[in-house]
Amino acid sequence: MQQNLFYAAKNKNTICPQPHRATTHGRCAHSIIRLAVCKKNGGDFLLRIEDTDQNRFVPGAEQYIIDALHWCGITIDEGVSVGGTHAPYRQSERKEVYRSYAMQLVASGNAYYAFDTAEQLEQQRKNAEEKKETFSYGSATRMSLNNSLALTVEEVKELISKNVPYVxxxxxxxxETITFTDLIRGEVSFDSNLVDDKVLLKSDGMPTYHLAHIVDDYLMEITHAIRGEEWLPSAPAHILIYRYLGLTAQMPHxxxxxxxxxxxxKGKLSKRDGDRLGFPVFPLEWKDPTTGEVSSGYRENGYYPEAFVNMLAMLGWNPGTEQEIFNMNELIAAFSIDHVHKAGARFDPEKTKWYNTQWMLRQSDEDIAKRIKPMVASLTGITTDDVRLSDSFLTACVALLKPRVQFEKEMPEKGLYLFIEPTEYDQTVISKKWKPEFKDFFKMLSDEFTASNEWNSQIAEQTFKAAAEKNxxxxxxxxxxxxxxxxxxxQGVDLFPMIQLLGKNQVLKRLESALKLV
RNA sequence: GGCCCGUUCGUCUAGGGGUUAGGACAUCUCCCUUUCACGGAGGAAACACGAGUUCGAUUCUCGUACGGGCUACCA
Structure with a gap:
C-alpha cells in the first residue's frame, strides 16, 4: 500500500495553481484539504500516480485509491482514472521526460553523475556514525567521492561507456540561505550547506520524488503544492531545483x-495503530495482496463517508465559527487555508463515532430502512413478503431505534425484539419486580386490549394506566x-410507541407467552 | 547527534497585548423519561517554563524544556 500516489489541483486560468498529494489512510485528510484549496480557487483536481519506486509497487493500490477518493466524494477532474491533456499521469510512464530535465541540469552544471555504489555509501555512513557524525552527500564531501565532479572527464566517459551504473x-x-514562503507556516529558511546533494535520477533510470514532482507540477500546471509536513526538510532542495531549471516564476505555492x-x-499515525487500538485507519477495507493481511476500513465499519470526511477535515482545520458539521460542499465554501493549524493533531476515535452519529441523525428514516432491510432479513429469517420487512414497518422501527445507536448497522440487532418474539426474559427485572398478584393485572390488561377497538400508543397507555388503577x-x-x-x-425503545407498532395481536400473543412462564 | 517545524482544558480547537480565555468530544451532576438513549441545564478542566519588550503579556522577541518530522538510488 506504500505506493505513492499524488493528487494535484491546477487552476485552468493559469493564475493561482495548486497541487496536492496523498496516500490512503489518515492522509485522506490531506486530500480533503487539497480538494478544498483547489475548489476554493476554482481549480481542477488532478490525480497523478507517483510510482517511481518500482520495488514498492503494490498491485491494486492504484484502484484502491481511486475507489477511496470516490467514496469520500472527491471527484477527480483530470488524471490517471479520467485522462486529460497532460497524460500520461503515471510517473512510471513518463521516464524519458524526467531524464531530459535531469540532463538539462547536468548541462547547466547544477547536477552531476555519481557512481558510488549503495555499499560504498553505506560504508561512509557507518564510518561517520562511529565518529558520531552524520554522513551527508553534499558540498562538504562530494569532492572526495566517486562522481563526475571529482573524476576527470576521461574517467567519467570511461565509466559511462562501460555501463557502470550511476545516479x-x-x-x-x-x-546560501534558501528562503521560501509556506502558505501555512510563513517564511522558512535553510542553510544550503546543510542541504544534501539529492539523487534526482536513480540508477534504474527512474526519477526520485524530488525531480519527478517538480517536472510534473510544472508540466501539469500545478499551482499549489500541498503535502505533509514530512516534506518540509526537503523543500529547500525543491526550491533549488526550480531555480536551477529557471522555473522559479512557475513554482507553485x-x-x-x-x-x-x-x-x-507518540508519533505519526500509522497503519498498525488502527488494529492495535481498534479503529480503522483505512477508508475502505484493504487486503494486502502479498501478505493477505486485511486492514479494516471505515466504510466496512459502518461509517458514513460524510462523517469520515467531516472528522478528518476538522482535524487540523477549523472554520473559525462554531459550526462543526460540514458536508464536502459546505467545507469547500467555508474553507480558508489561514485556518489550517500548524501543529500535528492527535487522532481521536471517539470523536469520529460522534461525527458518525451526527450524520446518522441527519439521514432519513426511509433511507436507513432500505439499507438495513437485508440485515434484518438475514438476522431474523423473515422473508420479504412479510409486513415486518415492509418499508413502512422498517421506517417506523428506524424512527424508534435511531436515538439509541451510533451506527445504523446496530439497529437490526439492537431492535431484534421489534421483529421477532422474545424467547428469553430479563430475569433481573422479573425477580426484582414480579409478584404473583400482578397476574390479575396483566390478565385484565389483556382483556382490555382485546376489547379495544382502536390501537395506538395513547390508547394503549391510557388502557394500561386505567388497568393499573383498577388493581x-x-x-x-x-x-x-x-x-x-x-x-x-x-431497556429499549419507547414502550407505548413500540406497542402501537407491534400491533394488538402481536402484543397479546407476547403477553400470553410471557405470562405462562412467570 | 544535526537540521527544520511545532506547543491553549485529557483530546480536537477558537482567540489574541487589557477576555469571567469561548466551543466540541470524553467525563461528572441535575432535568426530561415510571427503561436505555436522544435532548436540555450546569460542573470540573488549559495558555509548557524562564527572561526581555510593555503601563500591561496567554498573545510580540529570545532562550530552555518537551513533542513531531527529516537525516535513503522511499515517497
Missing part, C-alpha cells in the same frame, strides 16, 4: 500540512414488567 545528483551551491498523530503515545397499582410497579414481557429486555 544523477543535484549540485547544491554552498553558503507550497504548503506543508500538519500530520495526524497517534491517539495514544390499586402504581403504573411504575408494573411498567417495567410489561416491557420485559413484550420485548424480553429491560
Amino acid at each position: 544523477i545528483r543535484l549540485k547544491v551551491q554552498e553558503n 507550497y504548503a506543508h500540512l500538519p500530520l495526524l498523530l497517534k491517539p495514544d503515545g 390499586n397499582l402504581k403504573p411504575g410497579e408494573v411498567l417495567q414488567l410489561f416491557r420485559v414481557f413484550v420485548s424480553g429486555q429491560a
Whole structure:
C-alpha cells in the first residue's frame, strides 16, 4: 500500500495553481484539504500516480485509491482514472521526460553523475556514525567521492561507456540561505550547506520524488503544492531545483500540512495503530495482496463517508465559527487555508463515532430502512413478503431505534425484539419486580386490549394506566414488567410507541407467552 | 547527534497585548423519561517554563524544556 500516489489541483486560468498529494489512510485528510484549496480557487483536481519506486509497487493500490477518493466524494477532474491533456499521469510512464530535465541540469552544471555504489555509501555512513557524525552527500564531501565532479572527464566517459551504473545528483551551491514562503507556516529558511546533494535520477533510470514532482507540477500546471509536513526538510532542495531549471516564476505555492498523530503515545499515525487500538485507519477495507493481511476500513465499519470526511477535515482545520458539521460542499465554501493549524493533531476515535452519529441523525428514516432491510432479513429469517420487512414497518422501527445507536448497522440487532418474539426474559427485572398478584393485572390488561377497538400508543397507555388503577397499582410497579414481557429486555425503545407498532395481536400473543412462564 | 517545524482544558480547537480565555468530544451532576438513549441545564478542566519588550503579556522577541518530522538510488 506504500505506493505513492499524488493528487494535484491546477487552476485552468493559469493564475493561482495548486497541487496536492496523498496516500490512503489518515492522509485522506490531506486530500480533503487539497480538494478544498483547489475548489476554493476554482481549480481542477488532478490525480497523478507517483510510482517511481518500482520495488514498492503494490498491485491494486492504484484502484484502491481511486475507489477511496470516490467514496469520500472527491471527484477527480483530470488524471490517471479520467485522462486529460497532460497524460500520461503515471510517473512510471513518463521516464524519458524526467531524464531530459535531469540532463538539462547536468548541462547547466547544477547536477552531476555519481557512481558510488549503495555499499560504498553505506560504508561512509557507518564510518561517520562511529565518529558520531552524520554522513551527508553534499558540498562538504562530494569532492572526495566517486562522481563526475571529482573524476576527470576521461574517467567519467570511461565509466559511462562501460555501463557502470550511476545516479544523477543535484549540485547544491554552498553558503546560501534558501528562503521560501509556506502558505501555512510563513517564511522558512535553510542553510544550503546543510542541504544534501539529492539523487534526482536513480540508477534504474527512474526519477526520485524530488525531480519527478517538480517536472510534473510544472508540466501539469500545478499551482499549489500541498503535502505533509514530512516534506518540509526537503523543500529547500525543491526550491533549488526550480531555480536551477529557471522555473522559479512557475513554482507553485507550497504548503506543508500538519500530520495526524497517534491517539495514544507518540508519533505519526500509522497503519498498525488502527488494529492495535481498534479503529480503522483505512477508508475502505484493504487486503494486502502479498501478505493477505486485511486492514479494516471505515466504510466496512459502518461509517458514513460524510462523517469520515467531516472528522478528518476538522482535524487540523477549523472554520473559525462554531459550526462543526460540514458536508464536502459546505467545507469547500467555508474553507480558508489561514485556518489550517500548524501543529500535528492527535487522532481521536471517539470523536469520529460522534461525527458518525451526527450524520446518522441527519439521514432519513426511509433511507436507513432500505439499507438495513437485508440485515434484518438475514438476522431474523423473515422473508420479504412479510409486513415486518415492509418499508413502512422498517421506517417506523428506524424512527424508534435511531436515538439509541451510533451506527445504523446496530439497529437490526439492537431492535431484534421489534421483529421477532422474545424467547428469553430479563430475569433481573422479573425477580426484582414480579409478584404473583400482578397476574390479575396483566390478565385484565389483556382483556382490555382485546376489547379495544382502536390501537395506538395513547390508547394503549391510557388502557394500561386505567388497568393499573383498577388493581390499586402504581403504573411504575408494573411498567417495567410489561416491557420485559413484550420485548424480553429491560431497556429499549419507547414502550407505548413500540406497542402501537407491534400491533394488538402481536402484543397479546407476547403477553400470553410471557405470562405462562412467570 | 544535526537540521527544520511545532506547543491553549485529557483530546480536537477558537482567540489574541487589557477576555469571567469561548466551543466540541470524553467525563461528572441535575432535568426530561415510571427503561436505555436522544435532548436540555450546569460542573470540573488549559495558555509548557524562564527572561526581555510593555503601563500591561496567554498573545510580540529570545532562550530552555518537551513533542513531531527529516537525516535513503522511499515517497
